C-alpha cells in the first residue's frame with residue numbers, strides 16, 4: 001500500500017492527492033480533476049512521486065473515465081522529466097499495459113485527436129523520445145546534426161515538402177535535398193509498429209511521415225547520407241530537466 005504521508009505531489013505537498021482520488025472515485029466532485037491535474041501533471045508536464053503512486057488508481061478508473069485515461073497517459077509521458085521516473089513506472093507494469101491497451105482501443109476508433117493519443121501510446125510503449133517529438137506531419141520540422149560533419153540540418157516532413165536543408169535566417173531552407181523514405185517492409189522497430197498502427201487506423205499521412213523520419217537524408221553540407229531517426233534520437237536522448 002502507498003503511504004501517502006510520504007509521497008509529494010508536483011507542488012511538493014503531501015495529503016491532497018489521496019483525498020482527491022477518493023472524490024473522483026466516488027464521482028463526488030468533477031472539479032477535483034482540475035486539482036489532480038495540477039498536483040500530478042503540473043502544466044501538463046511536471047510529474048512527481050505522487051503522480052506515479054496515483055497511476056494504479058487512475059488506471060482502475062480509466063476504462064470508464066476519459067479524464068483518468070488522459071491524466072494517466074500524461075503522467076507516463078512525463079516519465080523522463082522526473083529523475084526517478086523510470087524506476088517508479090517500473091513499479092506498475094500491469095497498469096501501464098492496461099493503459100496502453102485502452103489507448104490502443106481508442107485509436108482504432110479513429111478519434112479526432114488521433115495524433116495526441118498516438119503520442120500517448122508511444123509513451124506507454126516506452127518510446128518517450130518519439131512521444132515528445134513526433135508531430136502529425138502536417139508541418140513538421142526536426143533539427144538534427146549530421147553525424148559526419150556535424151552541420152545542423154533541418155528535416156522537413158509535411159505539406160510543404162519532405163527534404164533536408166540548411167536553415168538560413170534570411171533565405172529560409174536552402175540547399176534542399178529530397179529525403180529518402182524507407183519502404184514500409186524494411187522498417188525496423190519502433191518504426192515498424194508505429195507505421196503498422198497508423199496504417200491500421202487509416203492515418204495515411206502519419207504512416208507516410210513515419211517512413212520518412214525512419215528513412216535517410218543527404219546532408220546538404222557534406223553529402224553524407226545518414227539515418228534520420230538515429231541522428232534525431234542521439235540529439236534528444238533526454239529532454240532538458
Ligand SMILES: [Zn+2]
Pocket residue numbers: 146147148149150151219220221222223224
Ligand atoms: Zn554533413
